[in-house]
Amino acid sequence: MNESISKVVLAYSGGLDTTVAIKWFTEQGVEVVTFTAEIGQGTDLEDVERRAYEAGAVKHYGLNLVDEFVFDYVAPAIRANAKYEGEYPLSSALSRPLISAKLVEIAEKEGADAVAHGCTSKGNDQVRFDITVRALNPDLKVVAPTRIWRWTRQQEMEYAKSRGLRIPESHSKYSIDQNLWGRSIEGGPVEDPWNEPPEDAFEWTVSPERAPDSPEYVTLGFEKGLPSSLNGEEMGLSELIAELNSLAGKHGIGRIDHMESRIIGFKSREVYEAPAAVVILKAHKDLEKLVLTRRELQFKELADREWTNLVYEGLWGDPLRESLQEMIGRMNEYVTGEVRLKLYKGSAVVVGRKSQYAAYSLEVAGYDEGWYPTDEEARGFIQAWGLHTLMARAARRGVSKVGIG
Numbered sequence: 001m002n003e004s005i006s007k008v009v010l011a012y013s014g015g016l017d018t019t020v021a022i023k024w025f026t027e028q029g030v031e032v033v034t035f036t037a038e039i040g041q042g043t044d045l046e047d048v049e050r051r052a053y054e055a056g057a058v059k060h061y062g063l064n065l066v067d068e069f070v071f072d073y074v075a076p077a078i079r080a081n082a083k084y085e086g087e088y089p090l091s092s093a094l095s096r097p098l099i100s101a102k103l104v105e106i107a108e109k110e111g112a113d114a115v116a117h118g119c120t121s122k123g124n125d126q127v128r129f130d131i132t133v134r135a136l137n138p139d140l141k142v143v144a145p146t147r148i149w150r151w152t153r154q155q156e157m158e159y160a161k162s163r164g165l166r167i168p169e170s171h172s173k174y175s176i177d178q179n180l181w182g183r184s185i186e187g188g189p190v191e192d193p194w195n196e197p198p199e200d201a202f203e204w205t206v207s208p209e210r211a212p213d214s215p216e217y218v219t220l221g222f223e224k225g226l227p228s229s230l231n232g233e234e235m236g237l238s239e240l241i242a243e244l245n246s247l248a249g250k251h252g253i254g255r256i257d258h259m260e261s262r263i264i265g266f267k268s269r270e271v272y273e274a275p276a277a278v279v280i281l282k283a284h285k286d287l288e289k290l291v292l293t294r295r296e297l298q299f300k301e302l303a304d305r306e307w308t309n310l311v312y313e314g315l316w317g318d319p320l321r322e323s324l325q326e327m328i329g330r331m332n333e334y335v336t337g338e339v340r341l342k343l344y345k346g347s348a349v350v351v352g353r354k355s356q357y358a359a360y361s362l363e364v365a366g367y368d369e370g371w372y373p374t375d376e377e378a379r380g381f382i383q384a385w386g387l388h389t390l391m392a393r394a395a396r397r398g399v400s401k402v403g404i405g
Helices: 016-027 045-055 066-079 091-110 125-136 145-149 153-162 169-173 237-249 275-291 294-312 319-331 375-397
Strands: 007-011 031-038 059-064 114-116 141-143 175-179 182-186 216-223 226-230 255-261 267-273 337-344 347-354
Touching: 007 016, 007 091, 016 031, 016 045, 016 145, 016 153, 031 045, 031 091, 045 059, 059 091, 066 091, 066 226, 066 237, 066 275, 066 294, 066 319, 091 114, 091 125, 091 175, 091 182, 091 294, 125 141, 216 237, 216 275, 226 237, 226 275, 237 275, 275 294, 275 337, 275 347, 294 319
Parallel strands: 007 031, 007 114, 031 059, 114 141
Antiparallel strands: 175 182, 182 267, 216 226, 216 337, 255 267, 337 347
C-alpha cells in the first residue's frame, strides 16, 4: 500500500473481500473501523459484527438504513422506470451513493484519514464509491485493497484460511451483493455466458418450472408514481417491496440474465434476482401510459434513460441527475391509480389499469359506439397531417402536384 494512512473506515459486507481486507489492513499497521449498512439484504448483523471483530476491527458500526435507501434512492428509480440497458433495475448501483455518504460521515466522526471498499479493478462499484466519496470529502483517501492485491478468489480464500478467518460458504462460490431492491450474483459458474445459471445461485425465486400451476392476480395501487397499496391494503414502500419480493419470487418472477456493458469498457454476464422490482417497474410504466400524453411519454423515455445511465455510471452527484430527478418527479404528479397483474410461471403480465387521471375515454376510443369523426373531418385531418411529407416527396420527384384534396 503506497498511501500512508493510520485509520480507515471500511464498508464491510461480511463477505470474502472485505473480511480479508480487515486482516490485511491490520497487518499493515492500520486501525480498521468497519461499517455495515442494513438495506434489506437480510444479513445477520450480529454475526457480521462478530466476524468484523474476529478479523481485527477496532470498532464496528451497524446502521439500519432500509427506509432511507427506499425513499431517497429506490423511489426516484421507480419514477424513472430505471432499468439499465432495459434489464438491470440498478439494485447495487442505487445503494452505493448511500453507503458512500455514510462512510464519509463515520470517517469524519472517527477522525479517519481514509475510507475503503472491497471492489475490484474490473468492477463498476469502484467508480461509484470513489467518485461519490471524493465529491463529498476530497480530503479523504479512498483505498480498495482488492485493486492492490490483484488476487484471484482462490488466493483470497487461501489467505483467509491461513489467518483463520470465517467466510460464509456461499461466498466461496459466488460474489453476492443484495439489498431490498435486488440481488446480484457474480463469479463461479455464472461467468461463462453460455452456462445456464445453477439453481443454487438463486435464493429469492423458484424456477418457473417449480412455480405454482395456477396464476395469481395482484393489484398495485400507486400515489404520485410510487406504490402505496398491495391488493387493497395500504403499506409503506419498504414493507410493500418486501412483501412483493416474496409473492412474485414464489412464481419464479424476477430472474434477470443479460450481457451488460460495464462502465470501464467491457461486457460482462450479469445475473440478478429482483422480483418486486420487475413487477413494480412494469406496473408503473403501464400506469404512466394510461395517464401521460404521447409527448410526455416520448420525452420522459429520454429523461429516464439518462437518469438511469448517470446512476449506473457512478454519477449520483452530477447536477444533471438532480435536475432530471426533479423533473421526473413532477411528471409523476398525476401517476395515481391501480394496476392489476397476472403472475404465472416466471411472467408478470399487466391485465388491467385504472386512474382518475386517465387520458383515455371509452366514448372517444371505443369502436362499438360513441364519437366518430365525419368523413370530411377525417379527410381534413389526414390532409393537414401529411402535407409536409407529400410536399417533400413531390419536390424530390420534380413535380408540382402535391396530391391533396
